[in-house]
Amino acid sequence: xxxxxxxxxxxxxxxxxxxxxxxxxxxxxxxxxxxxxxxxxxxxxxxxxxxxxxxxxxxxxxxxxxxxxxxxxxxxxxxxxxxxxxxxxxxxxxxxxxxxxxxxxxxxxxxxxxxxxxxxxxxxxxxxxxxxxxxxxxxxxxxxxxxxxxxxxxxxxxxxxxxxxxxxxxxxxxxxxxxxxxxxxxxxxxxxxxxxxxxxxxxxxxxxxxxxxxxxxxxxxxxxxxxxxxxxxxxxxxxxxxxxxxxxxxxxxxxxxxxxxxxxxxxxxxxxxxxxxxxxxxxxxxxxxxxxxxxxxxxxxxxxxxxxxxxxxxxxxxxxxxxxxxxxxxxxxxxxxxxxxxxxxxxxxxxxxxxxxxxxxxxxxxxxxxxxxxxxxxxxxxxxxxxxxxxxxxxxxxxxxxxxxxxxxxxxxxxxxxxxxxxxxxxxxxxxxxxxxxxxxxxxxxxxxxxxxxxxxxxxxxxxxxxxxxxxxxxxxxxxxxxxxxxxxxxxxxxxxxxxxxxxxxxxxxxxxxxxxxxxxxxxxxxxxxxxxxxxxxxxxxxxxxxxxxxxxxxxxxxxxxxxxxxxxxxxxxxxxxxxxxxxxxxxxxxxxxxxxxxxxxxxxxxxxxxxxxxxxxxxxxxxxxxx
Numbered sequence: 001x002x003x004x005x006x007x008x009x010x011x012x013x014x015x016x017x018x019x020x021x022x023x024x025x026x027x028x029x030x031x032x033x034x035x036x037x038x039x040x041x042x043x044x045x046x047x048x049x050x051x052x053x054x055x056x057x058x059x060x061x062x063x064x065x066x067x068x069x070x071x072x073x074x075x076x077x078x079x080x081x082x083x084x085x086x087x088x089x090x091x092x093x094x095x096x097x098x099x100x101x102x103x104x105x106x107x108x109x110x111x112x113x114x115x116x117x118x119x120x121x122x123x124x125x126x127x128x129x130x131x132x133x134x135x136x137x138x139x140x141x142x143x144x145x146x147x148x149x150x151x152x153x154x155x156x157x158x159x160x161x162x163x164x165x166x167x168x169x170x171x172x173x174x175x176x177x178x179x180x181x182x183x184x185x186x187x188x189x190x191x192x193x194x195x196x197x198x199x200x201x202x203x204x205x206x207x208x209x210x211x212x213x214x215x216x217x218x219x220x221x222x223x224x225x226x227x228x229x230x231x232x233x234x235x236x237x238x239x240x241x242x243x244x245x246x247x248x249x250x251x252x253x254x255x256x257x258x259x260x261x262x263x264x265x266x267x268x269x270x271x272x273x274x275x276x277x278x279x280x281x282x283x284x285x286x287x288x289x290x291x292x293x294x295x296x297x298x299x300x301x302x303x304x305x306x307x308x309x310x311x312x313x314x315x316x317x318x319x320x321x322x323x324x325x326x327x328x329x330x331x332x333x334x335x336x337x338x339x340x341x342x343x344x345x346x347x348x349x350x351x352x353x354x355x356x357x358x359x360x361x362x363x364x365x366x367x368x369x370x371x372x373x374x375x376x377x378x379x380x381x382x383x384x385x386x387x388x389x390x391x392x393x394x395x396x397x398x399x400x401x402x403x404x405x406x407x408x409x410x411x412x413x414x415x416x417x418x419x420x421x422x423x424x425x426x427x428x429x430x431x432x433x434x435x436x437x438x439x440x441x442x443x444x445x446x447x448x449x450x451x452x453x454x455x456x457x458x459x460x461x462x463x464x465x466x467x468x469x470x471x472x473x474x475x476x477x478x479x480x481x482x483x484x485x486x487x488x489x490x491x492x493x494x495x496x497x498x499x500x501x502x503x504x505x506x507x508x509x510x511x512x513x514x515x516x517x518x519x520x521x522x523x524x525x526x527x528x529x530x531x532x533x534x535x536x537x538x539x540x541x542x543x544x545x546x547x548x549x550x551x552x553x554x555x556x557x558x559x560x561x562x563x564x565x566x567x568x569x570x571x572x573x574x575x576x577x578x579x580x581x582x583x584x585x586x587x588x589x590x591x592x593x594x595x596x597x598x599x600x601x602x603x604x605x606x607x608x609x610x611x612x613x614x615x616x617x618x619x620x621x622x623x624x625x626x627x628x
Contacts, residue, residue, distance in 0.1 A: 069271075069274035069275060069276045069496075070274075070275060070276050070277075070492040070493050070495065070496035070497070071271045071273075071274050071275065071299055071492060072492055072495070073300060073303050074296060074300060074313075074314075074484065074485060074488040075300075075313050075317070076221075077219065077452075077453055077488050077491045077492065077495070078317050078450055078451065078452050078453075078484065078488065079145075079146065079219075079220055079450070079451045080145070080146045080316075080317070080320050080448070080449075080450055080451075081093075081145035081146060081220055081448075081449055081450075081451050081455065082135075082145050082148060082150050082153070082446060082447070082448060082449060083131075083442065083443035083444060083445065083446045083447055083449045083455055083458075083556070084129075084130055084131060084443050084444050084445075084446060084455060084456075084555070084556035085130040085131070085132075085454075085455050085456060085556055086218065086219050086220045086451045086453075086454040086455040086456070086458075087122075087195050087216045087217070087218050087219070087220075087454065087501050087502065087503060087609075088122075088123060088126065088127055088130030088131070088132045088135070088195070088216065088609075089130055089131050089132065089134075089135045089145075089446075089455065090135070090145045090216075090220035090451060090455065091195070091214075091216025091217070091218075091220050091221065091222050092123070092132050092135040092136045092139065092197060092214075092216055093135035093136065093138060093139035093143065093144070093145050093148075094139065094144075094145060094220065094222050095136070095139065095197060095199070095214035095216065095222050096135070096136045096137070096138070096139025096140040096199070097139040097140075097142065097143065097144055098214070098222065099139075099140065099199045099212060099214070100139070100140050100141075100142060100168055100169045101169070102210075102212075103168075103169075103201065103209075103210060104169055104171070106210070108201070108209050108210060109168060109169060109171060109172055110172060111203045111204075111209060112168060112172060112174060112201045112202070112203070112209060113174060113175075113202060113203050113204040114174065114175070114181065114201065114202045114206075115140065115166065115168070115174065115176065115181060115199065115200070115201045115202075116181055116182075116183070116198075116199075116200045116201075116202070117136060117181060117182045117183070117197065117198070117199055118182075118183045118185055118197065118198040118200075119132065119182070119183070119184050119185065119186075119196075119197050120185045120186075120188050120189055120190050120194075120195075120196040120197065120198075121185075121186065121188065121189035121190065121194040121195065121196055121503065121610075122194040122195050122502075122503035122608060122609045122610050123194075123195045123196065123197055123216070123503075124184040124185050124186035125186040125554070125609070125610040125611060125612065126551065126554035126609055126610060126611050127184070127554070128554060129338065129551065129553055129554025129555040129556070129611075130554060130555075130556060131153075131446060133157070133178070133182060134153055134154075134157040134446075136182075136197070137157065137160055137166060137176075138153065138156060138157070140166060140168055140169075140199075141156075141166065141167050141168065141169065141170060142168075142169045142170045145220065150446060150447050150448050153446055154446075160176065160178075161178055164176055164177050164178075186610075189605075190213060190215070192213075192215050192223070193215035193216075193217055193223070193501075193503070193504070194501075194503040194504065194605070194608065194609075195215055195216040195217065195218075195501065195503045196213060196214075196215050197213070197214050197215075197216070198211065198212070198213045198214075199211065199212055199214070212224065216501075217499075217501050217504075218453075218454060218495075218499060218500040218501025218502070218503070218504065218509065218510075219451055219453045219454050219495070219500045219501070220451050220454075270302075271299040271302045271303070272298055272299060272301075272302050273288070273290075273295045273298060273299055274299075275295070275489075275493075276496065277493065277497070277590045278493060278534045278537075278588060278589035278590045278593075279588070279590055281295065281489060281493070281530075281534070282530055282531060282534065285530040286530075291482075291486075291524065291530060292485070292486045292489050292520075292524065292530050292533055292534075293481065293482045293485035293486045293489075293524060294485075295489065296485040296486070296488055296489050297310060297481075297485055311481065314480060314481050314484050314485070315477070315480065317450055317484060318465065318480045318484070320448060320449075320450050321439070321450050321452075321461075321462035321465065321466070322462070322466065323448070324438070324439050324442050324443075324447065324448060324449060324450070324458075324462065325435050325438045325439055325462060325463075325466055326438075327438075327442050327447060327448075328344075328346040328347075328437070328438025328439055328440075328441050328442045329346045329347055329349075329350035329434065329438045330347065330350075331344065331346075331347060331441075331442075332347075333445070336441060336444045336445055336555075336557055337444070337445060337446070338444075338553060338555045338557065339553055339555075339621055340552060340553060340555060340557055340558065340621065342444075342557050342558065342561075344441050345437055345441070346434060346437045346438035346441050349430070349433065349434040349437065350434050350438070352423075352430075353427070353430055353431060353434060406420055406421045406422075407421070408420050408421070409421075428467065428471070428572070429569055431466075431467055431470075431471070432463050432464065432467055432565070432568040432569050432572065433463075433565040433568070433569065435459070435462060435463035435466045435467065435568070436459035436460060436462075436463035436564040436565040436567070436568040437459065437561055437562070437564070437565050438459070439458055439459035439462050439463065439564070440458065440459040440556075440560060440561040440564045441561060443455050443456075443458050443459070443556060444555065444556050444557045444560070444561065450462065452487075452514065452517075453491045453494075453495070453500045453510075453513055453514060453517065454500055454501075454502070454509075454510045454513075454514070455556070456502060456507070456510045456511070456549075456556050456560050457507075457510040457511045457513065457514035457515075457564060457567065458514075458564070459561075459564035459565070459567075459568065460511060460514035460515055460517075460518050460564050460567040460568045460571060461487060461514055461517060461518045461521070463518075463564070463565075463568035464483075464518040464521065464522050464568050464571050464572060465479075465480065465483050465484070465518075465521065467568075467572070468483060468521075468522060468525050472525065472526075473525065479525045482521070482524050482525055483521035483522070483524065483525050484521065486520050486521045486524040486533060487517035487518060487520055487521035488517075489520070490516055490517045490520045490534075490537045490589075491513065491517050493589065493590075493593060494509075494513045494516070494517075494541075494593060494596075497590070497593040497594065497597060498593050498594075498596045498597040498600065499597070499600055500513050502549040502608060502609040503549075503608050503609045503610075504600055504608065505596065505597075505599070505600030505603065505608070506546075506547055506548045506549045506600065506603050506607050506608050506609075507544075507547040507548055507549040507560075507563065508541070508544050508545055508546060508547040508596055508599065508600070509596070509600065510549070511544060511547060511560075511563050511564060511567040512540075512541050512544030512545070512547050512567075512596070513541065514564075514567055514571075515540040515541065515544055515567040515568075515570050515571045515574070516537040516538070516540035516541040516544075516571075516574075516589075517537070517540075518540070518567070518568065518571035518572075519536040519537050519539060519540035519571040519572075519574040519575045519578070520533045520534065520536050520537040520540070520575075522536070522571060522572055522575040523535075523536040523575040523578060523579060526575065526579060528575070528578070528579050531583060532578050532579055532581075532583065533578075534588075534589045535578040535581065535583075535585050535589075536574050536575040536577075536578035536579070537574075537589050538578075538585070538587055538588060538589040538591075538592045539574035539575075539577055539578055540570065540571055540574040540575075541589075541592050541593070541596060542587060542592050542595075543570065543574075544567075544570075545592075545595060545596055545599055546599055546603075547563075548603070548607035548614055549607060549608055549609045550606075550607055550611060550612075550613060550614030550615045550616040550617075551609070551611055551615075551616060552611070552615055552616050552619050552621070553611070553616070553621055554611045554616075558615065558619070559615060
């Protein structure tokens, strides 16, 4: 229980705005780590105005201290969650869950009468469009991003607003007024990170029981303080007691361990193949004659997983990705939620691609490897059953031609005659676009998603991997494992060397990183050498540098959905270019990651998921005025 004091600041003061005397405690944790705790000194603290944040280097610290190596678990980088945002939805839900779990373990939950929530910076600026309130409140009710029933989120949130009642941890019901108890400080930024939030709970007399600040740093990861890392920076969970030690700390030297026979007496945070850069990763592959995927696989074994566990988890991730694509192309919903009323395109694109095929004859490769068997299948609507081989006599066979002639625009009395409209026939591009758009439309609607490495960029990696499985691979299961493990290694390098948070680096930190990861995965599945794989990753990020995040109306829809489509196409182009270059290149992946970090530090906060400029301000949103 004493370890929780490092995560929660506890006060016995009677008034919520008074200042208590600082009390310092030093205790020894069960693992031998020293845990320090300081009581609340003031309230609020650590706040910058938006103008100060723009000039303050602490928001994106160009000289920050980095962990000794980049290795985290693949299953923390790729995690199952809900849309539409990893930093604004998944992270805040985890933060709420952690806060309420700490209160339960400290025995404070039964005394809680009121909870106050304050959102800062980017979380406040675009939180409504990113479903941040829903995420936090359902997290406080005890829900987890991986297991929550996505279909119940809107109704549960509406019930909280209507009844003004919050069921903390599923155990204690308190009064909660959204207008009074959730504050939006979009013009203020906490110094640790732009995505800051503060939770405070009070007893019946108004005394502050506990308060804590959390920061959603991208990809669903949550940290607590700038200098002291909470559990979730290197793994995604709630209770560190059930997590293998190697996933909890990164304060050791980047020296190699024993990949086959790790000793229980060894440093639990010492993976067999630690790497902190692309160059060190390449050195490991040469020294041990291993592929990048094999390096990452052996590191996962040191995290307490067997080979069977690793394989099952990778196939589970792919199953959710594949089901997400299937849900996106088979939905009967015509528009996405939000004021934009954006029309869904994935079902139409998929039907266009399937035109001319006999339904029910072809069997998707995923069924051969049992990927869909490891996750609950999503029932398709009746009008899509024909695409899955289900007999429906009421559906008439598709006609091969169009029922009407195309309309030609232009004058026929001109020296340059008009060109009749025609549809392009580039199947690879069309399938990639369809898959990516399908995933991101599911994400925009708040559906089940795999954070890869973020939700805003969740369509790139599944689209490229789906294309590999369906059209390239002779051994889909091996390709899935190779792709995900290789992509994870590249994602780890970006997470250590730069950022995967749009609130820190714009969209280059999301779609740019996802494109780089997918490029590496595709090249690995094509048999490229480790050096060529990292070259593909470098090309993938180099041509996304400076990409801004300016979502219209704060929704993860425009330009996010189409941008994933282009990111998937660009990923394969980057991989093909690297494989055709015969090892000739000038820019390394490490140099590109550093360039991305510097670009992020220089980028205006207006282009970092705040919707304060760019498309978010130039595109006008029509308003619906009710009749008088």
